Amino acid sequence: MSIQSHHAPTARSTPPLAAGGSGFERRMDHGQLRRVEAREFLFVEGDPISHLYRIETGVVALYKVLADGRRQVMGFGYPGDLVGLGAEDEHAMNAQAIKPTRVRCLAVASLRQSAERDPMLAFKLYQALAHELAATRDLMMTTGQRSALERVSAFLIAFAKRNERNGQDPSQFDLPMTRADIGDFLGLTIETVSRTFTKLKLLGLIELPQYSHVRLIDRKRLGALAQGS
């Protein structure tokens, strides 16, 4: 999971809060739009950091790869998420679209300048980073300590929660990523992810009408599993 700039996906009914006073959202709204086809890279490891991106539609996978090809997916960027934050001058990860994707770009040079004038903006960037750090730590807890069943359950529950926050159906959704993506995210193989989905199906916790479509039958029990009970 990446950072979510609280940017209502539905119509904005209230005026910007005090905390929204930096005009960051507004600026992003006018950033240059860029299309990225599925499988294309938004940036790769080692690229100089030129822009900050906000996902408008689509999904990107953020990952690192080891010399021998082993891959760790650090998160997925969904609409509303900011990707590319960091203080180094080169990207430390790859950002690859897994669906046709549109992003808004903001040059970091100008962003940085503005941040020097505008403490509110600086704070928002800080917050976004802090949020991303917290998400990464949650993932670490999951991959480091939990069983396959717990990991996959946690993954599904997290997806449901995200949908809920965004006013979409939390009990039924399409997974935009492949089993390989999920596996590399959770530190499992494709086969184990697949077997675990099957197990959850047999336990009556989920249904899989198609490969990519998940229906959560017993969200409560699934959530309990995700915690480790």
Next chain:
Amino acid sequence: MSIQSHHAPTARSTPPLAAGGSGFERRMDHGQLRRVEAREFLFVEGDPISHLYRIETGVVALYKVLADGRRQVMGFGYPGDLVGLGAEDEHAMNAQAIKPTRVRCLAVASLRQSAERDPMLAFKLYQALAHELAATRDLMMTTGQRSALERVSAFLIAFAKRNERNGQDPSQFDLPMTRADIGDFLGLTIETVSRTFTKLKLLGLIELPQYSHVRLIDRKRLGALAQGS
């Protein structure tokens, strides 16, 4: 590994750089000193965030625990490291001293006020957070994708590098943490950590004159192992 505020442990020979102009180090230098005994907590999960800490001497372990007691150590705070950064108002982790420790404290309220006046300071905090995020991602790569042998090698190499950066001996050192701490950091059991040390010994890559003292015999080969060769 936590963030390292670049704070020369040896005598400072050069005047502060442009980047050091915020006076952050200077302020920290005058922060209130607090002693924390081994096994005492600097803060625990759920505590309101009141201060930012810089480790002066000693070591703290930063970790989260699951309901059933499984523990994930997210990093260790060594002298010079900043701990307690974040944008939430409650701590999401525990910080427990594993050696008698002294820290300097800075109230976040005042820090935040200053950051609003001083973009340089704000940027430093941002940088520190970004650094911590990068370290956490490295750890994720390690726990998610590497074998026990690779994890332990990577851990030792990282420790050596830190020592090197700080002008201490990179080929020989005392590990301040227990096997349990290392295990919970790397996502391994105590027994596996112990067996892996033994294996590295048999491979002629390290020596263990005492439980806590490690001598790296073949740092190059150890490094290669850490990468996964």
Next chain:
DNA sequence: CGGAACATTGACCCATGTCAAGTGTCGTGG
């Protein structure tokens, strides 16, 4: 319709976990 990519399933294996002795090591009190 055919082929490529993705997913599932099965059989087997191995790295790591678990459980259970044992062996340092250190600090305290006699």
Next chain:
DNA sequence: CCACGACACTTGACATGGGTCAATGTTCCG
């Protein structure tokens, strides 16, 4: 200075979750 206890670490035997390899099924797209 030694003896004791507590705790940390190591080692061994065994169990097992998840990895590997291989065959098969499904979906999608040209």
